[in-house]
Amino acid sequence: MTIPIAARVAAPVAATPGASHVVRGACPHDCPDTCALRITVEDGRVTRVAGDPDHPPTHGALCTKVSRYPERTYSPERVLTPLKRVGRKGEGRFEPVGWDEALDAIATQLQAIAARDAQAILPYSYAGTMGLVQGDGMAARFFHKIGASLLDRTICASAGGDALAATYGGKLGMHVEHFAESRLILIWGSNPITSSVHFWTFAQQAKRRGAKLVCIDPRRTDTADKCHQHIALLPGTDGALALGLMNELIAQDSLDHDYLARHVDGWPALRERALAWPAERAAAVCGISVEEIRGLARDYGATQPAAIRLNYGMQRVRGGGSAVRLIAMLPCLVGAWRHRAGGLLLSASGWFKPVLNSAWLQRPDLLAGHQPRTINMSTIGDDLLREASPAFGPKIEALVVYNSNPVAVAPESAKVAAGFAREDLFTVVLEHFLTDTADHADYVLPATTQLEHWDAHMAYGHSYALLNQPAVAPVGQARSNAEIFRALAARMGFDEACFSDSDEAMAHGAFDPAQADPGELATRGWAKLNIAEAPFADGGFHTPNGKAQADPPGLGVADHVPNYESLQSSPGLAARYPLAMISPPARNFLNSSFVNVASLRASEGEPLLEVHPQDAAARGIADGAVVRVFNDRGSYRCKAQVTDRARAGVVVGLGVWWRKFGLAGTNVNELTHQRLTDLGRAPTFYDCLVEVQAA
Ligand SMILES: Nc1nc2c(c(=O)[nH]1)N[C@H]1C(S)=C(S)[C@@H](COP(=O)(O)OP(=O)(O)OC[C@H]3O[C@@H](n4cnc5c(=O)[nH]c(N)nc54)[C@H](O)[C@@H]3O)O[C@H]1N2
Numbered sequence: 108m109t110i111p112i113a114a115r116v117a118a119p120v121a122a123t124p125g126a127s128h129v130v131r132g133a134c135p136h137d138c139p140d141t142c143a144l145r146i147t148v149e150d151g152r153v154t155r156v157a158g159d160p161d162h163p164p165t166h167g168a169l170c171t172k173v174s175r176y177p178e179r180t181y182s183p184e185r186v187l188t189p190l191k192r193v194g195r196k197g198e199g200r201f202e203p204v205g206w207d208e209a210l211d212a213i214a215t216q217l218q219a220i221a222a223r224d225a226q227a228i229l230p231y232s233y234a235g236t237m238g239l240v241q242g243d244g245m246a247a248r249f250f251h252k253i254g255a256s257l258l259d260r261t262i263c264a265s266a267g268g269d270a271l272a273a274t275y276g277g278k279l280g281m282h283v284e285h286f287a288e289s290r291l292i293l294i295w296g297s298n299p300i301t302s303s304v305h306f307w308t309f310a311q312q313a314k315r316r317g318a319k320l321v322c323i324d325p326r327r328t329d330t331a332d333k334c335h336q337h338i339a340l341l342p343g344t345d346g347a348l349a350l351g352l353m354n355e356l357i358a359q360d361s362l363d364h365d366y367l368a369r370h371v372d373g374w375p376a377l378r379e380r381a382l383a384w385p386a387e388r389a390a391a392v393c394g395i396s397v398e399e400i401r402g403l404a405r406d407y408g409a410t411q412p413a414a415i416r417l418n419y420g421m422q423r424v425r426g427g428g429s430a431v432r433l434i435a436m437l438p439c440l441v442g443a444w445r446h447r448a449g450g451l452l453l454s455a456s457g458w459f460k461p462v463l464n465s466a467w468l469q470r471p472d473l474l475a476g477h478q479p480r481t482i483n484m485s486t487i488g489d490d491l492l493r494e495a496s497p498a499f500g501p502k503i504e505a506l507v508v509y510n511s512n513p514v515a516v517a518p519e520s521a522k523v524a525a526g527f528a529r530e531d532l533f534t535v536v537l538e539h540f541l542t543d544t545a546d547h548a549d550y551v552l553p554a555t556t557q558l559e560h561w562d563a564h565m566a567y568g569h570s571y572a573l574l575n576q577p578a579v580a581p582v583g584q585a586r587s588n589a590e591i592f593r594a595l596a597a598r599m600g601f602d603e604a605c606f607s608d609s610d611e612a613m614a615h616g617a618f619d620p621a622q623a624d625p626g627e628l629a630t631r632g633w634a635k636l637n638i639a640e641a642p643f644a645d646g647g648f649h650t651p652n653g654k655a656q657a658d659p660p661g662l663g664v665a666d667h668v669p670n671y672e673s674l675q676s677s678p679g680l681a682a683r684y685p686l687a688m689i690s691p692p693a694r695n696f697l698n699s700s701f702v703n704v705a706s707l708r709a710s711e712g713e714p715l716l717e718v719h720p721q722d723a724a725a726r727g728i729a730d731g732a733v734v735r736v737f738n739d740r741g742s743y744r745c746k747a748q749v750t751d752r753a754r755a756g757v758v759v760g761l762g763v764w765w766r767k768f769g770l771a772g773t774n775v776n777e778l779t780h781q782r783l784t785d786l787g788r789a790p791t792f793y794d795c796l797v798e799v800q801a802a
């Protein structure tokens with residue numbers, strides 16, 4: 108039987124007995140791949156979620172998590188009615204209430220607080236869905252109209268993002284498909300088999316055609332196992348490695364002098380800096396051999412096209428911004444940008460800037476001249492515990508959380524949990540599940556999933572716009588985020604016409620129709636942006652003068668910046684807590700999403716800490732033993748896995764588990780701190796010293 112493809116489906120979708128059809132959608136999750144989906148609906152129920160074979164980055168394949176999407180959407184644990192708290196904060200005891208009762212109570216509270224000082228209200232959201240409508244579309248309009256505190260959305264990518272902006276003038280990079288033609292690929296601070304599996308397909312195609320793959324990662328990941336070479340540097344030393352490579356490229360004269368002269372500003376100053384980093388010095392800082400640096404420089408200097416897949420793992424340390432600035436100069440030094448299969452890809456979201464109707468979606472003009480303060484989401488632990496002061500402004504009295512699980516994912520979670528437990532804080536959480544954060548809510552509101560609502564999507568790992576059509580009617584009493592904010596706006600008497608825009612109208616209006624064809628989006632589900640094949644072959648960076656900036660005004664030339672917590676910058680601390688802990692994503696979860704999907708949790712097993720055999724032996728820790736991992740901020744219990752996936756001196760706690768699934772009701776963020784990166788005000792999750800003991 109062939110399944111007809113529904114080009115347009117109006118929500119809600121009525122169930123026709125026996126009927127089966129396919130709806131075009133987009134994966135909403137925080138991942139570079141943003142897959143195009145084909146969703147099979149039978150008798151009004153989604154029975155299958157598959158990758159679109161025609162969408163080049165998706166090429167018909169999905170990750171395990173999203174191919175299990177029906178299990179998530181129809182989970183018996185889904186929140187399907189509004190809930191009101193009846194227990195203590197954090198206990199997770201609620202009773203169902205009607206929508207009207209919940210929305211009336213929330214609107215009344217927000218109005219009362221706004222009448223005193225609207226900045227005491229804080230929206231807190233991140234990328235549970237990356238949708239332009241269910242993310243910061245109607246919600247942004249609502250909070251702008253209130254004049255609530257603004258949120259600095261730094262928790263993931265702003266160190267690297269600001270670094271790319273300083274260097275290239277935006278988050279711009281290669282087309283992911285072109286990696287298939289590269290001859291040398293550096294997979295740097297990235298574990299694509301876990302976190303960007305569609306990029307990995309292109310890297311494997313290149314490998315089959317004879318390309319060399321090098322993985323630069325402190326952990327021996329599955330990806331490292333499948334590369335030709337693995338360079339296991341110490342966490343937070345990537346800037347030193349980049350400078351050591353530049354030093355060698357200068358010594359070998361592998362530079363593209365013409366490209367440097369025509370398309371780079373500040374090379375003489377960067378050259379001076381690099382000359383201070385001979386391979387011996389860099390190798391000592393990175394904890395690797397001199398030959399590893401020399402060999403990599405020889406390969407990178409002699410192979411074209413050479414491509415770097417940089418990812419966010421390496422920027423979650425104090426010097427993350429500087430390291431990205433340095434690495435982003437490497438393709439300029441050797442002229443790799445001349446080829447479409449050469450250059451670098453960290454994030455490509457900047458290509459969407461001229462394509463998005465951001466001001467229409469978010470309506471910052473509704474602030475009407477107000478300049479509310481900005482709260483950094485990465486320091487929410489401290490900020491929730493702060494009293495009013497002239498510098499800070501009013502105490503935070505109300506939090507509205509959507510698309511995020513800060514109690515599990517924000518750093519230094521003891522403080523975050525203490526803040527969320529404040530009796531004088533009014534907290535509303537829009538969610539699918541009773542997460543650690545929802546457990547602290549006064550009201551939990553049931554949100555629709557991607558299968559039940561309209562949305563429009565950009566991507567940060569490819570250059571296609573996507574449209575998501577609802578496949579089925581909302582499950583239970585769920586409402587879309589946008590619908591919930593629309594209903595609250597009505598109750599608060601906001602009468603601007605934009606508060607009546609439907610989700611569907613917002614999804615269709617998200618992109619400039621001249622740049623992302625509405626017909627293609629409606630019928631095929633995706634539209635390719637018009638970006639040059641080799642965007643910087645002849646310069647043309649998005650900086651004011653079109654040149655890549657090695658020495659930008661106000662920042663100067665980047666240097667290696669040691670971690671806050673390292674032998675180099677805090678020897679006393681390193682004596683007490685000698686192990687560096689990193690906590691990169693687990694393959695079967697997406698940050699803290701999917702932790703509650705039983706089959707995916709079963710695949711991950713339980714929270715573990717990888718410890719190198721030498722470090723384990725020195726502490727009498729056996730494989731599988733329960734350990735206490737601790738530092739001055741707190742302690743966390745889990746089982747040890749003794750393995751050489753962790754290099755000596757580094758322990759790995761794959762994240763991000765819900766606290767309530769932890770042995771002692773905590774997760775790795777009990778140990779991380781709230782200090783920020785050198786650029787971008789981002790968290791430094793992987794800049795964290797600990798000690799481990801058998802418990
Ligand atoms: N399955 C799955 N996929 C995901 C996610 C998930 O949780 N699960 N999360 C999504 C999100 S939000 C993001 S931002 C991306 C994150 O994905 P990536 O950007 O790839 O970042 P991480 O997975 O944090 O780290 C990647 C690798 O960097 C290594 N690393 C840690 N510290 C350093 C360092 O100092 N230097 C270097 N060179 N390497 C280091 C880690 O060991 C890890 O293997 O993935 C997305 N995709």
Ligand SMILES: Nc1nc2c(c(=O)[nH]1)N[C@H]1C(S)=C(S)[C@@H](COP(=O)(O)OP(=O)(O)OC[C@H]3O[C@@H](n4cnc5c(=O)[nH]c(N)nc54)[C@H](O)[C@@H]3O)O[C@H]1N2
Pocket residue numbers: 137232233234235236241262263509510511512513516517537538539540542554555556557588690691692697698699700762763775776779792
């Ligand atoms: N230790 C450590 N901590 C980390 C990281 C790490 O590597 N190590 N990674 C960091 C990174 S890269 C990131 S991006 C952050 C991620 O932090 P978050 O963006 O908070 O991501 P999630 O933990 O996946 O939580 C998203 C929540 O949104 C909900 N959600 C999904 N879709 C919808 C929707 O349509 N409506 C509503 N209302 N809710 C929805 C999901 O159910 C989920 O509970 O975590 C950071 N924290």
Ligand SMILES: [Mo]
Pocket residue numbers: 137262263264
């Ligand atoms: Mo992220």
